[in-house]
Amino acid sequence: MNNYKPLIDYINKYITLTSEEINLLEEHTTYRKYLKGQYIVQQGDVCRYESFIVKGCLKTFYMDKDGLEHVVLFGIENWWAADLGSFLTQTPADYNVQCLEHTEVIQFSFDSLELLYQKIPKLERFFRLIIQRAFVTSEKRIIRNFSLSAKERYIEFKNLYPQIEQRVPQYLIASYLGITKEFLSKVRSEIIKEQ
Amino acid sequence: MNNYKPLIDYINKYITLTSEEINLLEEHTTYRKYLKGQYIVQQGDVCRYESFIVKGCLKTFYMDKDGLEHVVLFGIENWWAADLGSFLTQTPADYNVQCLEHTEVIQFSFDSLELLYQKIPKLERFFRLIIQRAFVTSEKRIIRNFSLSAKERYIEFKNLYPQIEQRVPQYLIASYLGITKEFLSKVRSEIIKEQ
Numbered sequence: 033m034n035n036y037k038p039l040i041d042y043i044n045k046y047i048t049l050t051s052e053e054i055n056l057l058e059e060h061t062t063y064r065k066y067l068k069g070q071y072i073v074q075q076g077d078v079c080r081y082e083s084f085i086v087k088g089c090l091k092t093f094y095m096d097k098d099g100l101e102h103v104v105l106f107g108i109e110n111w112w113a114a115d116l117g118s119f120l121t122q123t124p125a126d127y128n129v130q131c132l133e134h135t136e137v138i139q140f141s142f143d144s145l146e147l148l149y150q151k152i153p154k155l156e157r158f159f160r161l162i163i164q165r166a167f168v169t170s171e172k173r174i175i176r177n178f179s180l181s182a183k184e185r186y187i188e189f190k191n192l193y194p195q196i197e198q199r200v201p202q203y204l205i206a207s208y209l210g211i212t213k214e215f216l217s218k219v220r221s222e223i224i225k226e227q
Numbered sequence: 228m229n230n231y232k233p234l235i236d237y238i239n240k241y242i243t244l245t246s247e248e249i250n251l252l253e254e255h256t257t258y259r260k261y262l263k264g265q266y267i268v269q270q271g272d273v274c275r276y277e278s279f280i281v282k283g284c285l286k287t288f289y290m291d292k293d294g295l296e297h298v299v300l301f302g303i304e305n306w307w308a309a310d311l312g313s314f315l316t317q318t319p320a321d322y323n324v325q326c327l328e329h330t331e332v333i334q335f336s337f338d339s340l341e342l343l344y345q346k347i348p349k350l351e352r353f354f355r356l357i358i359q360r361a362f363v364t365s366e367k368r369i370i371r372n373f374s375l376s377a378k379e380r381y382i383e384f385k386n387l388y389p390q391i392e393q394r395v396p397q398y399l400i401a402s403y404l405g406i407t408k409e410f411l412s413k414v415r416s417e418i419i420k421e422q
Contacts, residue, residue: 094373102373104366117363126370153348160355167362168312170369171299175321178289178297 035063038086039138042110046161047154056151060144066135072113073129079118081139085111088135089199092127093207103207106132106196112162113137132200182211183219230258233281234333237305241356242349251346255339261330267308268324274313276334280306283330284394287322288402298402301327301391307357308332327395377406378414 036058043049049057062081066072066088073079075095085107092105092113104127107113118125122142140148149155176185186209190197197205206216231253238244244252257276261267261283268274270290280302287300287308299322302308313320317337335343344350371380381404385392392400401411 094370096374104369115366116359117366120359120363126367149352153351156348156351156355157344160351160358163355163358163362164311164315167358167365168315170362170365171310171312172321174299174365175289179291 035086035136036138038110039084042084043158046158049152053152057148060140060148062139062141064137064139066131066137068131068133068135070135071128071130072135072137073115073118073125073127075126075128076124078122079115079125081137081141082112082114082116082119082145083129083137083139085109085113086136086138088131088137089133089196090129090131090135091200091204092129094127101207103204106193106200106204106208108195108199112166116163132204177210182209182215183222185209186216186219187223230281230331231333233305234279237279238353241353244347248347252343255335255343257334257336259332259334261326261332263326263328263330265330266323266325267330267332268310268313268320268322270321270323271319273317274310274320276332276336277307277309277311277314277340278324278332278334280304280308281331281333283326283332284328284391285324285326285330286395286399287324289322296402298399301388301395301399301403303390303394307361327399372405377404377410378417380404381411381414382418 036054040049040054040057043057063086064083072081072083072090073092087109090107090113091103092107092115094102094104096102107129113129115125115127115129117123118127119142176188180188186205189205189209202216202220203213206213209216211219231249235244235249235252238252258281259278267276267278267285268287282304285302285308286298287302287310289297289299291297302324308324310320310322310324312318313322314337371383375383381400384400384404397411397415398408401408404411406414
């Protein structure tokens, strides 16, 4: 299926799949389209899938007891979306994953993924490598929160994720950076003046 | 080697190693003792090893440009210590890992680990599973920072890691929780009064 090309290309950067293995992968996953605003995961529900993003943009966020949204992560093409803790233990999710654009994903259910690990053991390596990357990204972000000012964090965000900066509303970026949208707007005009 | 029993028991919870594989593992890793105060990883150096903690207690921390220490993580028996980003890319570390007690570890170098993945492919599964756990732990901590007060975070920390709470000085716990040691002391006396 042509729809699967982005996923296969992505996996083949880490391991090499035979055409038989590609068929297995297509057979045991689901291609799914979501509308802008729809939820892939809802806080309190069990996260049923690990989703590879073929097309679109989404946010992972936590809503606190006062109804305040905290953006944890964005996701665009070639990223993954899930509440991994919930997915792995099949218990209620801490996070929401909501589409900011029309989004197309390829979904691995828990059982399918376990079956795929058995049928294609080198997928263990693939998922080890990408989870390592995710973990390192999360550690680097902790460091930036210690070591950089809000302005520096915004500049870093723009440099690391120029595509996301253009596709996502500013108030969500402010939430991701842990600052108010007024403060982000002040920071942005400072940067413009300096240029 | 009897020294290796904790590591082998730990690995065997996830996969099953043959005695030949255990020999390979011992052959391609190093058993190392550190004194209290010594560093396993220093910020700015390349992190050469993933270290499994057989005995002891350590802290992972970042020192900011003003010389302030930010504790990211503690480690005790059966945990792992490394700056994973540095280890995986063999580039300078963001973090320090320093022993709070006399500590004994089993160390995997980058090259040895790659070789072990080739010789014992099921180690891919083992490391995938433990890195997933580490990633989920890190995500759950982000959630707690959004959703819990400092007092609630301290109570949660005590419940999750009773052993660490007893072995580690309070000012380091305060740093881990992102609060001052004066505030932690206030929180602790509140909790004692409530009991």
